[in-house]
Amino acid sequence: MSGILVVGSVALDSVKTPAGKSIEALGGSATYFALAASCFSKVALVGVVGEDFPREHRRTLELRGVDLAGLKTAKGKTFRWSGKYGKDASTATTLATDLNVFKTFSPELSDAQRKTPVVFLANIDPDLQSSVLAQMKSPALVACDTMNYWIDSKPAAIKKLLAKVDVFFANDQEAMKLTGAVNALLAAEALAGWGPSVVVIKKGEHGALMKVGSKFFVFPAYPLARIKDPTGAGDTFAGGFLGYLASTASHKDISYLKRAMAYGTIMASFNVENFSTKNIEELDRGAIDERFHDFAERLAVPLEGGLLRGRRAIPV
Amino acid sequence: MSGILVVGSVALDSVKTPAGKSIEALGGSATYFALAASCFSKVALVGVVGEDFPREHRRTLELRGVDLAGLKTAKGKTFRWSGKYGKDASTATTLATDLNVFKTFSPELSDAQRKTPVVFLANIDPDLQSSVLAQMKSPALVACDTMNYWIDSKPAAIKKLLAKVDVFFANDQEAMKLTGAVNALLAAEALAGWGPSVVVIKKGEHGALMKVGSKFFVFPAYPLARIKDPTGAGDTFAGGFLGYLASTASHKDISYLKRAMAYGTIMASFNVENFSTKNIEELDRGAIDERFHDFAERLAVPLEGGLLRGRRAIPV
Numbered sequence: 001m002s003g004i005l006v007v008g009s010v011a012l013d014s015v016k017t018p019a020g021k022s023i024e025a026l027g028g029s030a031t032y033f034a035l036a037a038s039c040f041s042k043v044a045l046v047g048v049v050g051e052d053f054p055r056e057h058r059r060t061l062e063l064r065g066v067d068l069a070g071l072k073t074a075k076g077k078t079f080r081w082s083g084k085y086g087k088d089a090s091t092a093t094t095l096a097t098d099l100n101v102f103k104t105f106s107p108e109l110s111d112a113q114r115k116t117p118v119v120f121l122a123n124i125d126p127d128l129q130s131s132v133l134a135q136m137k138s139p140a141l142v143a144c145d146t147m148n149y150w151i152d153s154k155p156a157a158i159k160k161l162l163a164k165v166d167v168f169f170a171n172d173q174e175a176m177k178l179t180g181a182v183n184a185l186l187a188a189e190a191l192a193g194w195g196p197s198v199v200v201i202k203k204g205e206h207g208a209l210m211k212v213g214s215k216f217f218v219f220p221a222y223p224l225a226r227i228k229d230p231t232g233a234g235d236t237f238a239g240g241f242l243g244y245l246a247s248t249a250s251h252k253d254i255s256y257l258k259r260a261m262a263y264g265t266i267m268a269s270f271n272v273e274n275f276s277t278k279n280i281e282e283l284d285r286g287a288i289d290e291r292f293h294d295f296a297e298r299l300a301v302p303l304e305g306g307l308l309r310g311r312r313a314i315p316v
Numbered sequence: 317m318s319g320i321l322v323v324g325s326v327a328l329d330s331v332k333t334p335a336g337k338s339i340e341a342l343g344g345s346a347t348y349f350a351l352a353a354s355c356f357s358k359v360a361l362v363g364v365v366g367e368d369f370p371r372e373h374r375r376t377l378e379l380r381g382v383d384l385a386g387l388k389t390a391k392g393k394t395f396r397w398s399g400k401y402g403k404d405a406s407t408a409t410t411l412a413t414d415l416n417v418f419k420t421f422s423p424e425l426s427d428a429q430r431k432t433p434v435v436f437l438a439n440i441d442p443d444l445q446s447s448v449l450a451q452m453k454s455p456a457l458v459a460c461d462t463m464n465y466w467i468d469s470k471p472a473a474i475k476k477l478l479a480k481v482d483v484f485f486a487n488d489q490e491a492m493k494l495t496g497a498v499n500a501l502l503a504a505e506a507l508a509g510w511g512p513s514v515v516v517i518k519k520g521e522h523g524a525l526m527k528v529g530s531k532f533f534v535f536p537a538y539p540l541a542r543i544k545d546p547t548g549a550g551d552t553f554a555g556g557f558l559g560y561l562a563s564t565a566s567h568k569d570i571s572y573l574k575r576a577m578a579y580g581t582i583m584a585s586f587n588v589e590n591f592s593t594k595n596i597e598e599l600d601r602g603a604i605d606e607r608f609h610d611f612a613e614r615l616a617v618p619l620e621g622g623l624l625r626g627r628r629a630i631p632v
Binding site: 018087088182183185186189203205206207209215216217218219220221223224225226255258259261262293295296298299300301302303304 | 334403498499523531532535536537540612619
């Protein structure tokens with residue numbers, strides 16, 4: 001596989017957290033995803049901004065090699081979101097959402113875009129996600145995300161979409177709401193029954209779990225004592241996960257999927273250490289891999305008298 | 317090291333959960349701890365029961381080889397606790413606490429007990445924990461737990477105790493309350509500053525974290541989609557952790573401490589799969605190690621082209 005198409009929002013975010021605030025900073029699901037995924041793979045972004053979208057934000061994405069041919073500029077203002085986080089940083093309180101040019105967003109993909117092997121349908125109207133997917137020419141890997149707003153208003157459209165998706169990302173509260181399950185594992189089980197061969201449930205500071213086949217893999221978050229701004233954690237997770245997978249040969253091998261979980265975890269950890277996209281704009285692969293190795297090393301439970309390797313211990 | 321002395325409660329618990337209920341079943345912090353730790357090490361229990369304590373409960377502990385010379389029978393009734401859990405199983409609502417003979421519990425250790433190398437001061441009055449510790453003859457490893465009740469009523473006594481303790485166990489809410497920290501990692505940092513070289517913060521279904529030196533190690537819970545009764549999860553965790561450590565040469569080597577975290581996780585996972593102590597009464601080491609290996613295997617993030625070993629990849 002190689003190359004990812006992401007369809008989603010590009011926004012100007014104003015965020016307040018106990019660590020400070022940022023005003024009209026670069027944001028949006030497609031933005032966070034693209035910046036994270038571009039550390040691993042070629043990314044093309046499909047979205048819309050208004051005439052007021054700052055030139056330097058476009059430049060930030062271009063410097064990461066993100067293909068912006070699909071980022072249209074429409075008459076009007078860019079999508080704006082503002083929110084605040086309390087001490088626990090787990091949930092945002094939305095203060096204002098101004099869809100602006102995003103209100104009439106309805107992407108038409110170019111021929112080149114239709115042929116991209118990996119597609120990530122970021123959090124937008126599930127009917128729109130389905131319409132984008134219908135334009136794709138037999139992609140190797142289809143992934144999507146969603147959010148509470150669509151779970152409340154269009155659950156049937158999400159279920160219909162999931163039948164055609166390989167990897168589904170959701171946070172634990174959303175997954176439980178969508179399925180009616182009482183915990184994240186049962187929610188993942190139910191969601192897998194609707195279609196996706198891989199279900200990833202994100203639990204914020206408590207890490208993430210992945211269901212593949214009959215097995216659950218649960219990983220903690222990378223331990224950070226201080227975070228500044230949780231905005232975009234889910235999309236950078238998906239960006240690390242899919243960016244890594246798109247750079248490899250396979251998404252059916254469990255070793256690749258476990259590494260994808262670890263890269264997702266690591267990209268989200270970098271992201272929340274600073275406001276907006278500041279920390280991931282210029283992140284290099286060396287720093288990513290260093291933290292990835294540190295994470296894997298902390299998680300490794302050495303067997304007595306040797307290392308773990310499948311069910312056997314390797315004598316050292 | 318070899319041999320653990322546990323001082324704590326032995327109780328009759330009545331518990332209601334969404335999965336069912338149990339009435340006047342075997343419970344108490346010292347009981348759960350002893351049953352779990354005895355899968356790894358010799359355990360001596362110090363506690364008190366009333367004249368009504370069923371003969372078969374004593375037998376259950378004896379069958380695991382738990383030394384009950386320190387379990388006194390006092391005039392009166394055994395400590396009783398009853399509680400219920402909601403759907404999320406994370407916190408118990410206490411319905412009744414009848415301390416009974418436990419009210420005047422004030423253990424005097426025998427000469428043999430004072431020489432035990434490892435001691436676990438389960439959740440009792442911190443002044444009592446200190447008085448037991450003062451009776452010990454230079455133990456190799458001292459560990460303790462506490463609970464909200466003592467954090468509210470005797471925080472200074474807990475702080476004083478922690479200065480003399482090697483391993484401190486607490487759940488995340490308790491640790492944050494005790495230290496005033498806004499998250500579990502900062503709480504662990506603060507607690508480590510008070511004395512313990514190892515701080516273990518339990519997060520229920522979200523796993524546990526350990527602070528050793530300047531490093532955090534975070535592990536998820538063993539993935540279970542269905543649990544029956546969370547009672548005793550914390551004490552079986554401590555039992556697996558210390559039982560394993562007491563059976564080994566060292567508690568200063570990070571490999572041993574990581575395995576201890578994994579054994580704690582596994583013992584807690586078995587415990588919550590059934591009511592009261594049912595699941596851990598006859599658990600054998602083979603079943604424990606099978607789940608331990610499965611847990612370690614799921615957590616292992618294989619590096620590309622090889623296995624993780626320290627910072628290097630071993631080609632396969």
